Every structure is written in structure tokens, then in C-alpha cells.
Amino acid sequence: MIVSCGEALIDFLPRQVPADAPATFAAFPGGSPFNVAIAIARLGQPAAFVGGLSSDLFGETLRMHLEQSGADISLTNFSDRPSTLAFVSVVDGNARYAFLDEGSAGRMLTENDLPALPKKVAALHFGSFSLAEEPCGSAFERLMQREKNDRVISLDINVRPTLIKNRDGYLARIDRLAAMADLIKLSKEDLEWLAPSSSFEALADRLQNLGARIVVLTRGAGGAVALSGMQRTEVPGVPVKVADTIGAGDTFTAGMLARLSSRQLLTKHAVARLSPAETSDMLAFAARAAAITVSRPGANPPWLRELAEPG
Numbered sequence: 001m002i003v004s005c006g007e008a009l010i011d012f013l014p015r016q017v018p019a020d021a022p023a024t025f026a027a028f029p030g031g032s033p034f035n036v037a038i039a040i041a042r043l044g045q046p047a048a049f050v051g052g053l054s055s056d057l058f059g060e061t062l063r064m065h066l067e068q069s070g071a072d073i074s075l076t077n078f079s080d081r082p083s084t085l086a087f088v089s090v091v092d093g094n095a096r097y098a099f100l101d102e103g104s105a106g107r108m109l110t111e112n113d114l115p116a117l118p119k120k121v122a123a124l125h126f127g128s129f130s131l132a133e134e135p136c137g138s139a140f141e142r143l144m145q146r147e148k149n150d151r152v153i154s155l156d157i158n159v160r161p162t163l164i165k166n167r168d169g170y171l172a173r174i175d176r177l178a179a180m181a182d183l184i185k186l187s188k189e190d191l192e193w194l195a196p197s198s199s200f201e202a203l204a205d206r207l208q209n210l211g212a213r214i215v216v217l218t219r220g221a222g223g224a225v226a227l228s229g230m231q232r233t234e235v236p237g238v239p240v241k242v243a244d245t246i247g248a249g250d251t252f253t254a255g256m257l258a259r260l261s262s263r264q265l266l267t268k269h270a271v272a273r274l275s276p277a278e279t280s281d282m283l284a285f286a287a288r289a290a291a292i293t294v295s296r297p298g299a300n301p302p303w304l305r306e307l308a309e310p311g
Contacts, residue, residue, distance in 0.1 A: 001046040002123045002257050002266070003075065005140055006033030006130035007106045008051055009084035009099075010058045011246065013298055025087065027058075028246075028298035029065040031106075032128035032158050035247045039254030039301035041070040043289065045261045048072035050115065050143075051130070052105035058083035059105065077113040081105040088246065099163060101133070109136040114143050117151075122266045123257060126177065127156030129163045132170050141173065148180040152266055155181040155212075156253045159193045179211040182271045185253050187218050201227065213272045216283070218252055218290075220245070224283050233279040238291035247299025248290045254301065255286030 012025035029038075033051060040047035049066055053059045053076050062083070066073050084107065085100040101107050107130075117124075124147055131137050144153060155177055164170045171194070178184060184207055186194070195203045204215040204227040214228040223237040259282045260266040265274065274282070285307075292302035 001048055001072070001118070001120045002040050002125065002261060003048045003050055003117065003121050004033040004037035004040065004125045005050040005143060006126060006128055007031040007084060007136075008034035008049065008053055008062045009086050009101075009106070010061065011298060012085065012087045013244075013246070014089060027061075028300075029062050030086065030247065030299045031062075031084070032156065032250050033125060033130065034062065034066075035250035035299045035301065036125050036127075036156070036254045036257075037066065037071045038069045038299075039247075039251045039289065039293075040258050041066075042301050042303045043254060043258035043307075044304040045258045046072070046120070048075050048121075050075045050077075052077050052079060052081070052107070052109040052113065052136070054078075054083040054105040055080050056083055058085070075115045075117070077105075077109060077115075079105045079108075081108055097160065097162065099129070099160075101163075106130060107133050107136050109139050111139045111142050114139060117147065121151055122261065123152035123154060125154040125156070125253065125257060127154075127253070128158040129160040131173060131177070132160065132164045137173065141177065144177060144180050152183065152268055152271055153181045154183045154253065154257055155185070156249065157184065157186045157190045157194065158249060159190045161193060175210060178207045181211070182213045182268060183216070183256070184212045184214070185216045185218065185249070185256070187249055188220070191217065200225070214274065214279070216256070218249055220248075224252070224287060226279050226283060228274060228279065231276060231279070233276055233283060235280060235283040235287055238287050240291040240295050242294045243297045245294055246297075247301060248294045250299060251293040251301045252286045252290040255289035256282050259285040
């Protein structure tokens with residue numbers, strides 16, 4: 001089982017209306033780690049979600065979405081705190097976010113709310129703005145510390161700059177998390193924010209020196225590249241008509257983890273020793289999955305049957 005840890009929220013996406021009409025929004029389940037759990041389950045691998053969900057109307061929608069996609073919610077913490085809401089604007093196909101998150105069920109998660117994990121958990125995934133807020137950020141960092149020796153640790157940095165109030169403190173946390181991670185994924189936008197004057201190769205080298213085994217950069221239509229030790233692996237992007245990019249990176253992360261799991265490679269030993277062919281296969285599968293997500297509005301990851309996987 002792969003457990004995704006972090007935020008779940010409702011994305012409000014703008015709808016097309018006449019120029020003189022009031023703005024309207026449509027609600028979609030979302031949140032980066034939530035999307036990863038959904039996508040892994042749809043890609044045919046056992047998945048679970050660890051995070052705070054509200055008992056309100058929006059929380060019920062999120063719970064149902066997890067269950068309908070086949071994700072396990074037995075490790076999820078439920079409370080009567082409100083759900084996190086995100087209002088999204090899309091400019092040139094790219095999403096920008098405004099978050100309503102004060103006192104939410106996800107943000108107020110503490111270490112005491114974290115579950116004991118069953119032995120069948122092979123990997124934990126962390127990422128996005130739940131790592132930048134408190135008390136949930138500290139809770140998830142402690143969970144990673146608790147489990148890092150026994151499970152594969154995946155980290156999608158997925159920076160949300162508007163929610164980061166203390167850049168230095170956040171960067172210090174990312175360094176601590178990177179030192180515990182086996183697989184790290186970041187986007188071009190993450191790279192520009194984290195290290196604006198640095199190349200991907202330089203940042204990946206630093207992250208690997210901290211402890212990461214493999215570092216992956218997604219480049220949208222430009223495909224993806226992975227660095228592991230002296231090994232460099234690249235795959236091209238998948239041509240597709242883009243509806244929006246919401247959930248694309250989350251689906252890519254889920255695709256990597258699901259592919260490794262389906263190939264019996266989701267162990268600390270195997271991830272540290274992926275061959276070029278195995279790495280290329282992982283990246284190519286993830287790119288195909290992400291291409292389907294960007295072809296439709298909102299974070300709506302594909303089911304395994306949609307990838308028409310041979311054999």
C-alpha cells in the first residue's frame with residue numbers, strides 16, 4: 001500500500017460567463033496529496049490517505065471521492081473543523097490559487113492525530129502546502145522521521161509561495177525532508193522558486209548529497225528528467241490538447257509510485273538501484289498518465305484502463 005499524506009481541499013474553478021455577468025465557479029475535489037492518493041488507486045495500486053478531513057459538506061464530498069476511486073480512508077482523521085477551500089484562476093492554462101485555510105481540519109492536524117501504520121504500507125508520499133503550515137507541517141515531518149527507515153519516502157516539493165510566510169524556515173524544512181526522502185519530484189516552477197540562480201543539476205546534486213536517491217524534474221510539454229547518482233534519464237512529453245494543468249504534477253507523482261509498485265520495485269533497496277531502463281519506464285508511464293489529466297478540467301486523474309497498458 002502507498003499512503004499519501006497531506007492536504008485535501010475543494011478547488012473552485014472559474015467558469016466561462018458573459019463579460020457583464022458575475023464570476024462563477026465550479027467545485028472540484030483536490031489537494032496535491034489527496035490527488036496523489038486518488039490517482040494511485042485509479043492506476044490499480046493499493047492507496048490510502050492520511051490527513052484531516054472535515055465532517056462538513058465539502059469534507060463529505062472529499063471522502064466520497066476517495067472511496068469512489070478505491071482509496072482507503074481508514075487512516076484519515078475526521079473532525080468538525082471546516083474544509084480548506086481554494087479559489088483558482090487559470091492564466092494561459094496554468095493555475096494560480098487563493099486559499100481559505102484558517103483553522104481547517106487539514107491544517108490543524110497534530111502529531112497526536114497521526115495513525116499507526118499497518119505493515120502492508122510500502123511507501124509514504126508527502127508534499128505541497130501542508131508542509132508549509134502549522135501544526136500540520138510539523139506533524140507530517142515527524143511522521144516522515146518515524147517511518148523513514150522502513151518505508152520508501154516520496155516528496156513532491158510543489159511550492160505554494162502565497163502560503164509561505166517564512167522562506168528560510170520553509171527551506172530548512174525542505175532540506176530536512178530531503179535528507180529523509182528516497183524519491184523527490186519538483187517542477188520547473190519549484191526549481192525557479194527554490195533556487196532561482198541554480199540549474200536543476202546543481203540542485204539535484206545538493207538534494208542527493210543530503211540523502212535523496214533519485215530526483216525528478218517535470219517540464220510540462222518538455223517531458224521529464226531524472227538524476228540518480230551519475231545516471232541521467234530523460235523522457236519526452238506526451239502531445240495533448242491542454243484543458244488546464246491542475247493535478248498534472250500529482251498524477252505524474254502517482255504514476256511513478258504506481259509503476260514502481262506494479263513492477264515490485266517500491267522498496268528502499270530497489271529505488272536506490274533503479275536501472276536506466278526501469279527509470280525510463282517509470283517516467284514514461286507517469287508522463288502518459290499526466291497527459292490524460294491535463295486534457296480535462298480540474299484534477300481528474302485517469303484510470304488504468306485509460307492508459308491502454310499492453311499486457
